[in-house]
Amino acid sequence: xxxxxxxxxxxxxxxxxxxxxxxxxxxxxxxxxxxxxxxxxxxxxxxxxxxxxxxxxxxxxxxxxxxxxxxxxxxxxxxxxxxxxxxxxxxxxxxxxxxxxxxxxxxxxxxxxxxxxxxxxxxxxxxxxxxxxxxxxxxxxxxxxxxxxxxxxxxxxxxxxxxxxxxxxxxxxxxxxxxxxxxxxxxxxxxxxxxxxxxxxxxxxxxxxxxxxxxxxxxxxxxxxxxxxxxxxxxxxxxxxxxxxxxxxxxxxxxxxxxxxxxxxxxxxxxxxxxxxxxxxxxxxxxxxxxxx
Numbered sequence: 001x002x003x004x005x006x007x008x009x010x011x012x013x014x015x016x017x018x019x020x021x022x023x024x025x026x027x028x029x030x031x032x033x034x035x036x037x038x039x040x041x042x043x044x045x046x047x048x049x050x051x052x053x054x055x056x057x058x059x060x061x062x063x064x065x066x067x068x069x070x071x072x073x074x075x076x077x078x079x080x081x082x083x084x085x086x087x088x089x090x091x092x093x094x095x096x097x098x099x100x101x102x103x104x105x106x107x108x109x110x111x112x113x114x115x116x117x118x119x120x121x122x123x124x125x126x127x128x129x130x131x132x133x134x135x136x137x138x139x140x141x142x143x144x145x146x147x148x149x150x151x152x153x154x155x156x157x158x159x160x161x162x163x164x165x166x167x168x169x170x171x172x173x174x175x176x177x178x179x180x181x182x183x184x185x186x187x188x189x190x191x192x193x194x195x196x197x198x199x200x201x202x203x204x205x206x207x208x209x210x211x212x213x214x215x216x217x218x219x220x221x222x223x224x225x226x227x228x229x230x231x232x233x234x235x236x237x238x239x240x241x242x243x244x245x246x247x248x249x250x251x252x253x254x255x256x257x258x259x260x261x262x263x264x265x266x267x268x269x270x271x272x273x274x275x276x277x278x279x280x281x282x283x284x285x286x287x288x289x290x291x292x293x
Contacts, residue, residue, distance in 0.1 A: 036095065038179035039186065043086035047079050054121065060128035067127075071119045071203075078115030081107045086186055095176045098241045102249035103256075108186065109163070110260040113193035122204040138205070147208040152199040152218040159196040160225040162188055167229060172238050196222070201267040212272045219268060223261045230254035 054075050058067060084090055085108035093100035122141070126134045140146070148154055166172055166185060175185045198206065200215050210218075230253040237246030 036092065039182050040087050040091070042183050043083065043091075043186070047083050047087075050079055051076065054119070054124065057121070057124040057128040061124060064127050067124065071124075074115045075119035075121065078112045078119065081112035081115060082190060085112070098238070098245045098249040099252060102253045105163070105189065105253065106256045106260070109159070109189040109193040110257060112190060113197045114260060114263065116194060117197045117202040117204070120203040126205075141205070141207045143207075150195060150199050150206060151208045152196070152210050152215050155192070155195040155199040156218045156222050158188075159192040160222050160229075162192050163226070164229055167233055167238065173240065197264070200264060201271060212268070215268060219261075219264060223258075226257050226261070227254060230257070 054072070058072065061067060085094075085104040090100055090104055090107075094104045095101075126137060129137065149158075166175065166189075171181070171185070174181050176182065198204065199208075199210070200219055230250045233253070234247050234250035237243055241249075
């Protein structure tokens with residue numbers, strides 16, 4: 001009855017809510033300005049160079065025997081997987097969502113390396129180069145550093161160890177907040193997965209091809225480490241990741257990773273069988289002397 005208009009409640013409360021929201025916002029959502037743009041530019045340049053280099057190799061080796069089409073398709077499919085993981089909607093979503101982050105991990109760290117290895121880029125390079133240069137490349141591949149880094153045990157430690165470090169430490173958030181760290185981590189995920197896959201299977205000549213037992217044992221250990229990490233992330237989400245998002249991402253990592261791991265097992269056993277199966281001895285004509293049975 002005083003005639004004064006009542007004060008509209010809610011503005012102060014809204015400002016207070018916004019301040020509280022900003023204080024509790026997960027660190028996974030804080031992305032450095034320019035970081036995604038830098039990663040996108042680096043990824044696009046690297047993918048373009050990879051596509052052009054393989055095409056140049058095909059052109060240089062066109063006078064040799066025909067190159068299998070399946071290897072060419074495998075190379076560009078691998079580049080496409082790497083591109084989806086680093087450029088575009090999935091890459092953008094991975095900066096704020098754990099499930100998308102894990103989808104990118106499976107594509108960039110597991111499926112892309114497998115497809116790139118099956119494309120036999122080293123074999124194509126050796127075919128495309130003149131003999132003298134090809135021999136120099138072969139000598140470099142047989143030098144101590146490639147032999148050590150390409151051993152299944154070392155490659156497996158680089159791959160699985162890097163994944164554990166990324167998922168269980170502050171490096172997970174730093175990857176999305178620092179442009180330099182993001183580029184380095186994505187490059188490591190792809191290259192470590194490539195080294196590990198090449199140490200187990202693949203048509204390329206390998207400087208330190210271990211025995212079947214060593215490769216099988218390392219693959220089993222890697223699968224176990226990968227599965228344990230997925231289960232650990234299911235129960236212990238990284239800081240700032242909601243439990244529901246962590247559970248979905250961990251399940252994606254577990255089951256999608258199993259598909260690639262089983263494919264590696266099949267290829268490993270198939271390669272062992274092809275190398276050890278009895279060779280058919282061609283029938284030869286036996287000349288018998290006249291009058292002898």
